[in-house]
Amino acid sequence: MLALGDILAAARTIDGIASDTPLVPSMLSNRLGGALWLKLETCQPMGAFKLRGAVHAVANLPHGTAGVICCSTGNHGRALAFAAAARKLRAVVCMSQLVPHNKVEGIRALGAEVHIHGRSQDDAQTGATRLSHTDDLVDIPPFDDPHVIAGQGTIALEMLAAHPDLDTLLIPLSGGGLAAGMAVAARAIRPDIRLIGISMERGAAMAASIDAGRPVQVEEHPSLADSLGGGIGLGNRYSFALCRDLLDDVVRVTEAEIYAAMQALYHKDRMVAEGASVVAIAALMAGKIAPSPQMGTVLTGRNVDMAQFTRVITGQDVTLGGHTIKGQDKGLTYG
Numbered sequence: 163m164l165a166l167g168d169i170l171a172a173a174r175t176i177d178g179i180a181s182d183t184p185l186v187p188s189m190l191s192n193r194l195g196g197a198l199w200l201k202l203e204t205c206q207p208m209g210a211f212k213l214r215g216a217v218h219a220v221a222n223l224p225h226g227t228a229g230v231i232c233c234s235t236g237n238h239g240r241a242l243a244f245a246a247a248a249r250k251l252r253a254v255v256c257m258s259q260l261v262p263h264n265k266v267e268g269i270r271a272l273g274a275e276v277h278i279h280g281r282s283q284d285d286a287q288t289g290a291t292r293l294s295h296t297d298d299l300v301d302i303p304p305f306d307d308p309h310v311i312a313g314q315g316t317i318a319l320e321m322l323a324a325h326p327d328l329d330t331l332l333i334p335l336s337g338g339g340l341a342a343g344m345a346v347a348a349r350a351i352r353p354d355i356r357l358i359g360i361s362m363e364r365g366a367a368m369a370a371s372i373d374a375g376r377p378v379q380v381e382e383h384p385s386l387a388d389s390l391g392g393g394i395g396l397g398n399r400y401s402f403a404l405c406r407d408l409l410d411d412v413v414r415v416t417e418a419e420i421y422a423a424m425q426a427l428y429h430k431d432r433m434v435a436e437g438a439s440v441v442a443i444a445a446l447m448a449g450k451i452a453p454s455p456q457m458g459t460v461l462t463g464r465n466v467d468m469a470q471f472t473r474v475i476t477g478q479d480v481t482l483g484g485h486t487i488k489g490q491d492k493g494l495t496y497g
């Protein structure tokens with residue numbers, strides 16, 4: 163349903179808008195049992211890889227499209243706002259009343275309209291669906307869309323072009339747009355490459371769906387890897403089948419393991435990244451993935467809550483929805 167040619171087409175449309183980000187060796191490599199290369203999507207203009215899929219989807223809109231709409235409070239909303247502005251298109255992002263003010267302002271600052279609907283993500287989606295009809299706007303979903311998936315897949319093209327010896331890709335996994343796109347590209351270029359998706363322990367909808375053999379719903383829990391939250395959609399059309407068929411394995415990490423990995427990346431590589439970005443490092447540090455000589459992962463985004471991030475890197479407790487992650491300060495041991 164999606165092939166290397168689709169990813170190559172995406173690479174041409176995003177050229178010059180989404181950056182070809184650096185691929186750098188992690189200073190943690192020694193203690194992880196193999197070289198780990200970091201693809202720095204934290205350096206994208208709006209701070210996350212989602213720009214790739216959004217730019218490609220916007221470039222492929224039917225001629226005469228009035229504008230685009232989505233309901234996302236996170237990186238997809240920001241990316242769509244950015245991509246639409248680059249094409250001088252109207253963009254509407256629907257959110258619930260529960261979304262913090264700074265996120266609303268962040269998306270407005272990119273020139274998008276923010277519409278507040280109800281008190282939940284479901285209410286916001288209902289509002290988005292209604293507005294898409296009344297205002298003739300195209301709804302661009304965050305992961306279950308062929309153009310979005312192809313756009314995210316360009317990350318694997320760039321990684322394998324920069325470093326053809328990569329034998330393993332460790333891919334943060336939520337709705338699976340990133341993993342599906344990267345897997346299509348990587349399998350076509352290097353059929354024997356090892357592809358592993360990584361999610362957080364609690365609320366991993368794609369992992370649970372692959373186990374069940376069909377899309378299932380899971381309960382959502384607050385997580386340090388907040389960008390990995392949310393379902394995959396019971397009517398999932400693309401990302402589920404691609405992840406199920408192309409990934410070799412899916413691994414889950416605990417909040418304490420994510421905490422330790424954020425601290426390690428900061429102190430050893432001096433990098434600021436979201437919890438979702440470090441799940442591969444967390445899995446390697448916890449011994450949940452067997453290391454190989456040339457591994458690569460994606461630092462997917464840098465749009466982290468800085469108050470929470472400061473607590474993590476200074477070894478303080480972090481409380482998420484009534485659940486406390488006990489602080490531990492290993493920072494100085496990384497030197």
Ligand SMILES: *Cc1c(COP(=O)(O)O)cnc(C)c1O
Nearest residue numbers: 237336337338339340389462463
């Ligand atoms: C969206 C996102 C992910 C997960 O991508 P999926 O395509 O939903 O699997 C990981 N990290 C960050 C920072 C994200 O914004």
